[in-house]
Amino acid sequence: MLGRPDVGGARPAVRSRKVDVAAWAWTASARRGLVEWRENHVASHSHSHRAFHRPTCSSHTPTLLVASKLSLTNRVTDTRTRPADQGVAMSKGKEHHDWILRRCCGSIAACILTLAVVVGFVVLVIYLALHPSKPSFYLQDIQIRSIDLADPALSLDVQVTIASRNPNDRVGIYYKTLHAFTTYRDEPVTVPVSLPAIYQGHKDQSVWSPVMSGDSVPVAPYVADAMKQDIGAGYVLLHVKVDGRVKWKVGSWVSGGYHLFVNCPALLSATGGAFSMSAATAGGGGRNRTTVSLKFTQPSYCTVDV
Numbered sequence: 001m002l003g004r005p006d007v008g009g010a011r012p013a014v015r016s017r018k019v020d021v022a023a024w025a026w027t028a029s030a031r032r033g034l035v036e037w038r039e040n041h042v043a044s045h046s047h048s049h050r051a052f053h054r055p056t057c058s059s060h061t062p063t064l065l066v067a068s069k070l071s072l073t074n075r076v077t078d079t080r081t082r083p084a085d086q087g088v089a090m091s092k093g094k095e096h097h098d099w100i101l102r103r104c105c106g107s108i109a110a111c112i113l114t115l116a117v118v119v120g121f122v123v124l125v126i127y128l129a130l131h132p133s134k135p136s137f138y139l140q141d142i143q144i145r146s147i148d149l150a151d152p153a154l155s156l157d158v159q160v161t162i163a164s165r166n167p168n169d170r171v172g173i174y175y176k177t178l179h180a181f182t183t184y185r186d187e188p189v190t191v192p193v194s195l196p197a198i199y200q201g202h203k204d205q206s207v208w209s210p211v212m213s214g215d216s217v218p219v220a221p222y223v224a225d226a227m228k229q230d231i232g233a234g235y236v237l238l239h240v241k242v243d244g245r246v247k248w249k250v251g252s253w254v255s256g257g258y259h260l261f262v263n264c265p266a267l268l269s270a271t272g273g274a275f276s277m278s279a280a281t282a283g284g285g286g287r288n289r290t291t292v293s294l295k296f297t298q299p300s301y302c303t304v305d306v
Helices: 004-047 063-130 223-231
Strands: 136-148 154-165 172-184 193-195 198-200 205-206 211-217 235-249 257-270 277-281 290-294 294-298 303-305
Touching: 136 235, 136 257, 136 294, 154 172, 154 223, 154 235, 154 257, 172 205, 172 211, 172 290, 223 235
Parallel strands: none
Antiparallel strands: 136 154, 136 290, 154 205, 154 211, 172 193, 172 198, 172 235, 235 257, 257 294, 257 303, 277 290
16 A cells, blocks of 8 residues: 555656657657758749749648748749739729710710701701792893994994893892893994992893994904894894803892803894995094994894803
């Protein structure tokens, strides 16, 4: 009975020695694993600074070190993938901006096109509703007062009566800067005469009676000879022409100027088929003025170009 306490007291000492040996063995293995991990880590960084290599750990590496390495790997992965995600987001934002810009430009172009179509349609409707027609001209009378065929140049005095009518119901006409002259075989034989500018209302009619003369008007030699032959035959064909500009008036609106050209044929023939011609000497000049009794047969309509 006295020996039991000795045996029982020795057991705790053996156990404490076993625990110290085990702790020392675990600490030594942990130190070896940490040294190996440091060596591998330094070798991987010296090989490449950009590439990250996962170090090899022994079975004795502490769990805390492995967890820290995994968290570091996840951070590097997130850092590498983040710029790509930002690029995709920026690309999507740019595409959305371009889509909005295209929609705005398309809407503006559609509005401009619609406005142009509406304005054109309104102008077409107004034109079809008003539809200004060109005025009508006709020659009422022409009289040859005197004619000189002695000189190579031609001298002629005529008086004409020209009438004009506005056929429009809603459009008035302003006649501006009108000039009338007479031609024979496309050669002017009188000097252009200015006609008074007038306004012609709806369905109105106007008359001009200018006296046109040409003293020694230079013409081609065949023109004077042809007129002598025509007078001897008992008829002469002249053309009374009017050149000027007109403006249209609709309500209070007045258009721009438009060119007006009128051509009126005038056929003169001897009365009763006979032809009479008398000669008189002009005082002081010794020039022969021939008076012919050619009469205008009938009023003639004129061609009008606007």
